[in-house]
Amino acid sequence: MAKIFVITYSMYGHINAMAESVVKGLKKAGAEVGRYQIAETLSDEVLAKMHAPPKADFPIITPEDLPKADGFIFGFPTRYGGAPAQVRAFFDATGGLWSSKALAGKPAGFFFSTGSQHGGQEATVLTSLPFLAHHGIIYVPFGYAHPSLLDNSEIVGGSAWGAGTVVNGDGSRLPSQKELEIAEAQGESFAQVAKKLAAK
Incomplete structure (x- = not known):
């Protein structure tokens, strides 16, 4: 059984909602899951002005925790086509x-999540790959492994690079059922790859 850490930074809860589906998919494939969040760097005063809700009740990940896992799935919103400062x-x-x-x-x-359909979901992954490359971490893309990724009848976040949600600029849109299903499928697919690597 592979041990997978799902590690998120979520200011308004959209990423955490997606993470629940990722975890569901991981467990469906038999993975052991650890759930963590990345520490906030903004002050309480700034967060209050941004109308950010209280943080979820997940342990804060530390670098020392990472070697305990067989693999990781990171979830976070984009900031100008890249990872947030946190x-x-x-x-x-x-x-x-x-x-x-x-x-x-x-x-x-x-x-990942973005405020619009053209908010940089794929760019967020591309600009985050150096984090993995310098550690020798193996990037596992999702591919077009879920039919909803090819659905043009409605707004659907995500791509071959991973699951995603489009939340609107004001954060008013919650992850859709199709986006949550894609996230679950990514978790299941990732667990199968991690299991094979952990067995070697």
Whole structure:
């Protein structure tokens, strides 16, 4: 059984909603799941002005936790086509793991959210791949493994790079049923890959 950490940064809850479906898919495939969140770097005063709700009750991930997992799925919103500062700060703290090659050969995937259909979902993954490459982490794309990724009858986030949701600029749109199903399918698919790698 592969142990997979689902690690998120979610300010308004959209990513955490997607993560629930990712976890469901991982467990369906028999993976052991650890659920973590990335530490907030903004002050309570700033978060209040942004009308951010209280954080979810998940443990804060530390770099020292990462070697305990066989693989990781990271979920976070895009910021100008890249990872938020909080995610970057977390990876900036993993230098010790890099020097010891503690994460080399482990698989990782991404899921994400944007405010619009053209908000940079694929760019967010592309600009996050260096985090993985420098550690020797194996990126696992989702591919077009779910039929809803080819559905043009309505707004559907996600792509071959991973599951995604489009939340509107004001955050008013919640993940759709199709987006949640894609996230679940990604979790299941990722677990199968991680299981094969963990067995070697």
